[in-house]
Amino acid sequence: MASVKVRFRELSVDGETGCLYYQVICRRIVRQVYTNYRILKSEWDTTTKTIKASFVNEGIGTREEYLRFVCRRVNLELSRFHRIVVSLDNGLQACTADDIVRRFEQATVEQSLPCFMRGIIAQLKLVGKCRTSETYKATLNSLIRFAGENTILDEIDSDFMMGYEAYLKSRQISMNTVSFYMRVLRAVYNRAVEKGLTVQKYPFRHVYTGIGKTVKRGMSITYVRKIKELSLPCNSALDFARDIFMFSFYTRGMSFVDIAYLKKSDLKDGILTYKRRKTGQQLIIKWEKCMQEIINKYPQNVTEYLLPIIRYPENKRKQYDTALHLVNSQLKRIAVQIRLPIKLTTYVARHSWAGVAKSNNIPLSVISEGMGHDSESTTKIYLASLDTSVIDKANELILKSI
Structure with missing residues (x-):
C-alpha cells in the first residue's frame, strides 16, 4: 500500500519561507512532488506535520x-x-510511486476546472455574449481565491461547495451574490458532466442557489419628474446622463447596453424595433415625441447609432463600459441634487417604469411587474404573449403622467 504525506522543506536562511511538498512512498521507492505553497518555519507544526492551528483557526x-x-x-x-x-x-x-505521481500531474492538467471554465468564457466571447463572459470570469476569480488554480473537476463535491459558501459568507458577500456564483458554477459543472469529464455528484444540493428580494431600486413618479425638470448645464455630462436615464424610462426601462447599440435603422415609420442583448427577445416600441426630443439634442451625431454613446468602430465594448461608468457617476450627482433616498443608476429607470405602471393599475400581464416576479421565466412568458399595441398604450399612459 502506498502512502502520501505532506512535508516542509525549510531554508537555511532565517526569516525566509520554505516550501511544502508531497512525499510519495510505494514499494520502498520515494518520490517528491513540490508545490508553490510557501510558509515560514514558525508556521509549521513539526509534531502534527501541519500548519499550526493558531494561524489557521484564530x-x-x-x-x-x-x-x-x-x-x-x-x-x-x-x-x-x-x-x-x-x-x-x-x-x-x-x-x-511514479504511477501515482504521473496520475496526479495528469489530473491537474486534464481535469483543471479553471482551464475548462476559461474555455467556456472564450466561447461566450466568440458568440458575442461579452457580459455573460465577464460574469463567468468574476465567478472564476472568486473560486480561485478560495481554492487556487489547481482545482480539478473531480474535487467538486458537496463538501467542497459548502466550504466555498462558508468562505464567501466569511467575506461578507451578499447571499444573492453567493447564489449567483453557485448558479454559474453549477452550469459549468453540468456542462463538464455532459462532456464526460467528471461524474455527477450533485454538489450544489446543500448550498444556496435561490434568489432573494433585492433592495428597492425603483422610485416614484415624483422623483422622475424632478429629474426631468432639473435645471442642468446644456451639453454637459450631467445633462447627457439625465437624457440617457429619461430615454430609458420613456422606452419602458430599456437597459443601457441596448440603448448604446440602438441603430438609426432600428427606427422606421414611428416604430422602434430592437433585440434585447441579454435574452435575444425582440421588442417593439411606439416612437413618442419625448423620445425624439432627446435625439434632436444631438444633431452632431453622425454615427450609425441612435445616441452618441459608441462613436468609433473600434473597441465598441470599451466605449460602452466607459460611457456606462460616466453616466452612472453623473446620476449619483443628480440623486444628491434631488435628495433621492436610493442609489441612482441607469437600471433604476427600468424598476421605476414598472413601479409607476403598477401604481397606474396597469395589468401585471402588461408590465410583467418588472422585478416583482419570483422567476425570470415567468416574466418571459408574460412578455412573449403580449400584444405590442397593449404595451404601447400602457407606455403612453405612463409618459402622460410626467
Whole structure:
C-alpha cells in the first residue's frame, strides 16, 4: 500500500519561507512532488506535520487568510492522491510511486476546472455574449481565491461547495451574490458532466442557489419628474446622463447596453424595433415625441447609432463600459441634487417604469411587474404573449403622467 504525506522543506536562511511538498512512498521507492505553497518555519507544526492551528483557526489578516488557503489546497490534493492510490490498488497491475505521481500531474492538467471554465468564457466571447463572459470570469476569480488554480473537476463535491459558501459568507458577500456564483458554477459543472469529464455528484444540493428580494431600486413618479425638470448645464455630462436615464424610462426601462447599440435603422415609420442583448427577445416600441426630443439634442451625431454613446468602430465594448461608468457617476450627482433616498443608476429607470405602471393599475400581464416576479421565466412568458399595441398604450399612459 502506498502512502502520501505532506512535508516542509525549510531554508537555511532565517526569516525566509520554505516550501511544502508531497512525499510519495510505494514499494520502498520515494518520490517528491513540490508545490508553490510557501510558509515560514514558525508556521509549521513539526509534531502534527501541519500548519499550526493558531494561524489557521484564530488568525485575522492577509497572511492568515493565505495560510487557510494553503490548508484547503493541501487537504484537497491529499484527497486527490488518496483517490489515485485506491484506484491503482484496485487495478490488476501493481502501482509504483511514479504511477501515482504521473496520475496526479495528469489530473491537474486534464481535469483543471479553471482551464475548462476559461474555455467556456472564450466561447461566450466568440458568440458575442461579452457580459455573460465577464460574469463567468468574476465567478472564476472568486473560486480561485478560495481554492487556487489547481482545482480539478473531480474535487467538486458537496463538501467542497459548502466550504466555498462558508468562505464567501466569511467575506461578507451578499447571499444573492453567493447564489449567483453557485448558479454559474453549477452550469459549468453540468456542462463538464455532459462532456464526460467528471461524474455527477450533485454538489450544489446543500448550498444556496435561490434568489432573494433585492433592495428597492425603483422610485416614484415624483422623483422622475424632478429629474426631468432639473435645471442642468446644456451639453454637459450631467445633462447627457439625465437624457440617457429619461430615454430609458420613456422606452419602458430599456437597459443601457441596448440603448448604446440602438441603430438609426432600428427606427422606421414611428416604430422602434430592437433585440434585447441579454435574452435575444425582440421588442417593439411606439416612437413618442419625448423620445425624439432627446435625439434632436444631438444633431452632431453622425454615427450609425441612435445616441452618441459608441462613436468609433473600434473597441465598441470599451466605449460602452466607459460611457456606462460616466453616466452612472453623473446620476449619483443628480440623486444628491434631488435628495433621492436610493442609489441612482441607469437600471433604476427600468424598476421605476414598472413601479409607476403598477401604481397606474396597469395589468401585471402588461408590465410583467418588472422585478416583482419570483422567476425570470415567468416574466418571459408574460412578455412573449403580449400584444405590442397593449404595451404601447400602457407606455403612453405612463409618459402622460410626467
